[in-house]
Amino acid sequence: MSGGQRLLLENAQQVVLVCAQGEPYLVGEAMRSLAVLENASLVVGRDGCIKAVGLADTIRREFAKVSFEERIDCSGKCILPGLVDAHTHPVWAGDRVHEFAMKLAGATYMDIHQAGGGINFTVEHTQKASEEELFSTFRYRLLCMMRAGSTLVECKSGYGLNLETELKMLRVIERARRELDISISSTYCGAHSVPKGKTPTEAADDIVYNHLPKLKELCQRSEIHVDNIDVFCEKGVFDLHSTRKILQRGKAIGLQINFHGDELHPMKAAELGAELGARAISHLEEVSDAGIAAMATGKCSAVLLPTTAYMLRLKQPQARKMLDEGVIVALGSDFNPNAYCFSMSTVMHLACVNMRMSMSEALAAATINAAYALGRSHTHGSLEVGKQGDLIIINSPRWEHLIYQFGGYQELIEYVVAKGKVVYKKDSTNLKGHEEEREEK
Ligand SMILES: N=CN[C@@H](CCC(=O)O)C(=O)O
Numbered sequence: 022m023s024g025g026q027r028l029l030l031e032n033a034q035q036v037v038l039v040c041a042q043g044e045p046y047l048v049g050e051a052m053r054s055l056a057v058l059e060n061a062s063l064v065v066g067r068d069g070c071i072k073a074v075g076l077a078d079t080i081r082r083e084f085a086k087v088s089f090e091e092r093i094d095c096s097g098k099c100i101l102p103g104l105v106d107a108h109t110h111p112v113w114a115g116d117r118v119h120e121f122a123m124k125l126a127g128a129t130y131m132d133i134h135q136a137g138g139g140i141n142f143t144v145e146h147t148q149k150a151s152e153e154e155l156f157s158t159f160r161y162r163l164l165c166m167m168r169a170g171s172t173l174v175e176c177k178s179g180y181g182l183n184l185e186t187e188l189k190m191l192r193v194i195e196r197a198r199r200e201l202d203i204s205i206s207s208t209y210c211g212a213h214s215v216p217k218g219k220t221p222t223e224a225a226d227d228i229v230y231n232h233l234p235k236l237k238e239l240c241q242r243s244e245i246h247v248d249n250i251d252v253f254c255e256k257g258v259f260d261l262h263s264t265r266k267i268l269q270r271g272k273a274i275g276l277q278i279n280f281h282g283d284e285l286h287p288m289k290a291a292e293l294g295a296e297l298g299a300r301a302i303s304h305l306e307e308v309s310d311a312g313i314a315a316m317a318t319g320k321c322s323a324v325l326l327p328t329t330a331y332m333l334r335l336k337q338p339q340a341r342k343m344l345d346e347g348v349i350v351a352l353g354s355d356f357n358p359n360a361y362c363f364s365m366s367t368v369m370h371l372a373c374v375n376m377r378m379s380m381s382e383a384l385a386a387a388t389i390n391a392a393y394a395l396g397r398s399h400t401h402g403s404l405e406v407g408k409q410g411d412l413i414i415i416n417s418p419r420w421e422h423l424i425y426q427f428g429g430y431q432e433l434i435e436y437v438v439a440k441g442k443v444v445y446k447k448d449s450t451n452l453k454g455h456e457e458e459r460e461e462k
């Protein structure tokens with residue numbers, strides 16, 4: 022083979038492909054036996070896609086005469102796919118640290134919400150914020166997520182509620198999609214809370230008759246790009262009837278259904294999602310047995326959010342039951358002012374400890390299955406030839422350290438690569454001479 026390529030990653034101790042047969046998602050036993058190569062190398066081409074991955078000797082021979090823009094020696098290190106964060110609310114203004122104190126003192130999420138705090142507090146501040154201010158904090162948060170290893174992130178609107186602010190948020194997401202290296206799946210979440218002065222029915226009608234037609238027009242003109250439609254289907258927010266109406270209309274204008282359901286109360290959201298052909302439902306702490314069965318049959322993925330159950334001390338979603346019944350389980354950070362977590366390594370750790378997932382299951386859920394939840398598993402979520410060259414290199418000879426070292430992803434993640442380009446490289450100058458821990462392995 023001749024001609025230049027963008028990036029060669031050589032001699033990694035392990036390359037975690039996750040899967041190797043073009044699987045769109047993993048369930049059951051396949052989640053417990055991920056595809057991993059030992060002593061392997063990987064090549065990304067100038068188009069940003071993976072050209073080859075295989076044993077180091079084979080790649081060395083095959084690419085002997087090829088030049089590379091960049092080479093990284095990965096001896097003693099592991100390469101994994103870029104992590105996929107399937108659920109975030111990263112565009113907002115206004116600090117809610119005081120609510121953390123209230124929750125620690127015993128207030129519930131809904132106590133705060135009904136007293137005008139929570140989402141409503143953030144909506145007030147986000148409505149007042151300028152587009153530039155929102156972009157600047159959003160950009161910072163995305164860079165933090167990228168340093169933590171996420172290379173594809175779902176990003177919701179939903180702190181605007183009125184059309185003007187929802188569009189402001191979607192434009193901010195669109196700008197990041199065009200300007201930054203991280204890949205984004207954009208979600209319209211105008212039904213995140215019922216705006217002051219409206220009933221849920223009036224709010225749903227405003228979305229169906231005003232917001233969605235405008236969204237369709239802007240998408241057709243390519244001014245913004247929206248992938249998914251979301252609703253907070255919850256007692257005291259949007260009931261099943263309004264949720265159905267909004268999701269159906271969203272689907273009719275070409276959006277994937279991906280919504281919040283069965284979080285604080287059993288709502289039969291899972292049953293509704295499966296019936297409507299939803300791509301994903303998030304939370305599911307209160308899902309019914311029938312809902313789990315319907316999601317498995319309908320290939321509707323469950324996006325579990327361990328940070329929320331932890332932060333709000335909710336009962337844990339039944340991850341084991343979902344896995345045993347063949348539901349496509351994915352993970353998300355739920356990054357938002359209630360659950361301030363950038364790190365999918367932390368999320369995987371919580372999923373293992375609190376939801377009893379194995380490390381392999383958690384990694385599959387944070388890569389290929391999270392990509393499936395966003396309709397992107399043909400391009401993301403595994404290290405396979407033809408997929409986008411998004412990956413991370415960790416300074417450990419075993420990949421499981423990414424989950425095990427739950428307080429220290431900053432020390433472990435050495436490189437983050439998006440489309441074959443190094444977008445983050447750890448500065449380890451301060452650690453020189455203090456590497457005994459690493460050398461022992
Ligand atoms: N549950 C609804 N939405 C968010 C919380 C948003 C907020 O509190 O600002 C969630 O997924 O956890």
Ligand SMILES: [Zn+2]
Nearest residue numbers: 108110281355
């Ligand atoms: Zn959410």
